[in-house]
Amino acid sequence: MADLSVALRFRRPAFSLAMALTVPAAGITALVGPSGCGKTTLLRLLAGLETPQQGVIRLGERVWFDSARRIDLAPRHRRVGLLFQDYALFPHLSVAGNIGYGLPRGPDRAARIGAWLERLHLRELAGRRPDALSGGQRQRVALARALAADPGVLLLDEPFSAVDAALRQTLRLLLRETVAEVGLPVVLVTHDLEDVRLVADRVGVVVAGRLRRFGETAAVFADPGDAEVARVLGWQNLLPVADWDGVAVGGAWGRLRIAAPFAPRRPEAVAILPDGPRFGEDPAADGPGDQALTVEVVRAVELGGRRALICRLPDRSLLRIHLAPNAPFPTSGTPARLVVPPSAIVLLPTSAYGGANA
């Protein structure tokens, strides 16, 4: 097993990508970002389907691309398993034919196809053509085809986007198990944060062709680093900061004091974590450091074990607050006092283009 090292620059009209990252040999590394940010382009560059203007791509000691040394291995020489978004199964070949396509001719070819049919529960479908398969079955065939060719790296482009939600969970589990058995660097590109949380060991956040955050999945979700990355990671309740004087932040939505001196960069947004706030009309009952915002409850939604409240701030922006099912809350349409503890307030600085991960 070898790490995949990437440092490259790629330009085309109205788009540029500059990225450096190391994908460890074990576990799944997810890349997440908005549409058009360059996630899929990066996969294509790694597979050799696009050529960067500058940089180095290396799997362990094996150089795939080096602009300075004029090395550019063709896709067929890189040993990359690429799972396309819509699977790209060969329509004229059976399931077994698709899985065996990348295998060399030899006495053990049939046995290897049979092993992958078993492994991904495709034995009964071996003779079927792709157009007679469901979305989940196609995905399993595509995964088997990519892994059967014994790749050095597995690249997955939105692998769960074409299957329904019920099947997605099963396929995520299957992917994790299969990848753990095979043991190779895996890059998963997705815009679905559930994919990242449930499947990935590490996550990189890509915005406008730059890797803006990279690290262990839980750590990155807990500390996105800046407001833009927080938005990509699905952080809610981001309130824009219009006023900032070092001790408090404010905007048309209200004003909040900050508990401790903030980092040198100006805060772009303040996030209200949904699980901390509560309703309380009596300021005397507030804890130390608690602050209040004036809101109006718009809607209450039962989420099974807890209740989500959608609240409207004075500037008409919305907050989502989670309460215990038995916690009191005001009736819809009336102004209420939302108590926000210091632990529920997170200041997010303006984006600083760092670029590469460690």
Next chain:
Amino acid sequence: MIAAFDCSPAALWLSLQVAGVVLALFLPVGIGLGYLLSRPVPLRGLLDALVSLPLVFPPIAIGFFLLLVFGRHGPLGAPLQQAFGWDLVFSFPALVLAAFIAGLPLVVKPIQAAIEGSARELVEASYTLGKGPLETLVRVVIPVVRGSIVAGLTLGVGRSFGEVGITLMLGGNIIGSTETLSLAIYNQVLDGDFDCAARLSTLLGGLSLGLFLLLRRVGRL
């Protein structure tokens, strides 16, 4: 058919021969060019423009330029004459060249479009699975776009039957030698034999209709 054959048997036979030869040429060249033009190869734009030119350029003008190029004193015609003793113009190869140039874009474009559309990702999948361009062409591209290949060949061969402009210039319209079916109709009209022209036109129309029906059938492949 028999009545038309009586009218100008050599022309019908010549047109069928030309169609047979261009079909044999279209198979490798049309598929090869369609595949090549679907890939990011150097000078792709120029090659694409050259292949597509007969679609927009007047055939008679193309024929004239080819006559200048392949004529006895032309930049290609003179060396061919000196090296091999080949005199291309006003010969059977000239008819083949005319039909080939006129029909080539009709063969290449559907194949190219099919590869760029439905087959592009399949080609890339084949590359990542360790296959080279030639193996990908044979094992993936041709089976996947076979409908477009047959459609392109049908259009190209159909065009060869109806080709007049380039054929007239390059072939010379020599009765009994380079007079194709289309040119025979033109000559019969000039001679005032409308009956013969009508029979030949019916025959040509029947051939075209047959190819059209084949094309529709291919569309359902």
